[in-house]
Amino acid sequence: MVKEIERYGLPVVHMCTIVPISLTIGANRILPTVAIPYPLGDPHLGEEKSKNLRRHLVERGLDALQTEVSGQTVFEE
Amino acid sequence: MSKIKVVHYLNQFFAQIGGEEMADIEPEIREGLIGPGLALQQALGADYEIVATVICGDNYFGSNLEEAQSRILELIKPYSPQLFIAGPAFNAGRYGVACGTIAAAVEKEFGIPALTGMYVENPGVEMFKKDLYIIETANSAAGMRKAMPKIANLAQKLIKGDEILPPAVDGYHERGIRVNYFHDQRGSARAVDMLLQKVKGEEYQTEYPMPYFDRVPPATPIADMSKAKVAIVSSGGIVPVGNPDRIESSSATKFGKYDVTGMDRMSKDDFISIHGGYDTAYILEDPNLAIPLDVLREMEKEGRIGELANYFYSTTGTGTSVGNAEVFGTEIGKQLLADGVTAVILTST
Numbered sequence: 001m002v003k004e005i006e007r008y009g010l011p012v013v014h015m016c017t018i019v020p021i022s023l024t025i026g027a028n029r030i031l032p033t034v035a036i037p038y039p040l041g042d043p044h045l046g047e048e049k050s051k052n053l054r055r056h057l058v059e060r061g062l063d064a065l066q067t068e069v070s071g072q073t074v075f076e077e
Numbered sequence: 078m079s080k081i082k083v084v085h086y087l088n089q090f091f092a093q094i095g096g097e098e099m100a101d102i103e104p105e106i107r108e109g110l111i112g113p114g115l116a117l118q119q120a121l122g123a124d125y126e127i128v129a130t131v132i133c134g135d136n137y138f139g140s141n142l143e144e145a146q147s148r149i150l151e152l153i154k155p156y157s158p159q160l161f162i163a164g165p166a167f168n169a170g171r172y173g174v175a176c177g178t179i180a181a182a183v184e185k186e187f188g189i190p191a192l193t194g195m196y197v198e199n200p201g202v203e204m205f206k207k208d209l210y211i212i213e214t215a216n217s218a219a220g221m222r223k224a225m226p227k228i229a230n231l232a233q234k235l236i237k238g239d240e241i242l243p244p245a246v247d248g249y250h251e252r253g254i255r256v257n258y259f260h261d262q263r264g265s266a267r268a269v270d271m272l273l274q275k276v277k278g279e280e281y282q283t284e285y286p287m288p289y290f291d292r293v294p295p296a297t298p299i300a301d302m303s304k305a306k307v308a309i310v311s312s313g314g315i316v317p318v319g320n321p322d323r324i325e326s327s328s329a330t331k332f333g334k335y336d337v338t339g340m341d342r343m344s345k346d347d348f349i350s351i352h353g354g355y356d357t358a359y360i361l362e363d364p365n366l367a368i369p370l371d372v373l374r375e376m377e378k379e380g381r382i383g384e385l386a387n388y389f390y391s392t393t394g395t396g397t398s399v400g401n402a403e404v405f406g407t408e409i410g411k412q413l414l415a416d417g418v419t420a421v422i423l424t425s426t
Contacts (some may be wrong), residue, residue: 001402001405005421007411012296016426024290038366039355059421062376069150070295
């Protein structure tokens with residue numbers, strides 16, 4: 001889905017947990033997330049810390065959308 | 078011993094009736110063989126006899142699927158065929174679909190072997206490879222001479238009940254059917270052998286060809302995020318309570334578009350996950366873990382992003398075919414573009 005949306009010229013950041021799959025399929029902007037059952041946050045940290053983590057990840061996602069890339073790029077912390 | 082009775086199916090062109098201008102002709106049957114039937118008869122040999130050739134115009138068949146099939150089956154019945162051959166259709170799409178459709182119908186109705194032949198790109202291959210043996214042919218009738226012996230060979234095997242060998246050997250399109258068998262060498266040994274060949278730069282034969290994924294040029298980055306319209310798309314299977322669109326838990330055949338107007342966050346009272354590929358306990362409790370609406374709304378208020386779209390697109394990622402995902406992506410992208418979205422966050426579990 002990422003690639004087909006990007007084909008229209010829309011920048012997409014794939015915020016996903018299983019990065020190798022995203023790399024294989026061919027997403028250009030990839031941001032690794034926390035875990036399969038909770039990609040954007042961590043319930044074990046409690047509500048507030050989980051939300052902060054989510055905020056931090058989405059911030060980095062937006063940064064990725066603002067970053068020029070020449071090919072597939074995994075945005076590690 | 079009496080000969081095996083064969084009925085052959087041809088379109089208006091191969092039946093030597095006419096070209097496009099005759100594509101509307103209705104089903105008819107004639108005694109004996111016509112046109113390429115000669116090559117088929119020669120390839121099958123003296124134990125077989127083409128007793129009749131049934132003909133139908135490609136347009137008539139395509140526009141009257143039900144009627145064409147039932148009429149053709151009626152025409153064939155009095156001949157009591159023991160074998161049915163359609164085409165081959167090479168790369169002709171309408172003809173390929175007609176051949177596949179009628180061969181499958183004959184096989185079902187009369188319980189006799191039915192086969193056809195097509196070029197790999199003929200849409201009939203994708204449609205019927207699971208139901209029928211489709212011999213691999215060239216993309217034009219210039220390949221008739223090579224195609225008929227392959228068709229005849231497989232037909233004879235089916236009649237005799239001989240073992241049908243793998244696609245590459247018996248010359249038919251891969252059917253997507255997996256057959257288990259015992260190899261005399263263990264998998265681990267075969268894997269090491271293959272690895273050694275690879276390392277030495279020798280030629281090796283993969284046991285399982287990997288699909289090819291193309292690449293898309295990276296889209297231009299957002300220059301000013303405070304002016305961007307951001308939308309969320311997800312493969313996490315998040316849907317409204319009750320799953321109104323009945324999105325599947327695996328191998329999704331559809332996606333949904335769900336309204337979040339006026340919502341500051343995702344609430345478990347409004348949304349659930351129906352994804353069958355991960356433990357949904359956490360996301361059921363807090364769907365923001367997959368659809369980060371809470372933080373994006375804050376960012377919208379703060380002006381970090383220009384605007385957040387008031388909906389998200391959703392489907393289930395697990396088991397969903399690449400083909401379907403491409404279709405979803407193409408349609409979703411089209412809608413996002415039409416809505417003035419300029420940046421997308423796609424979340425996956």
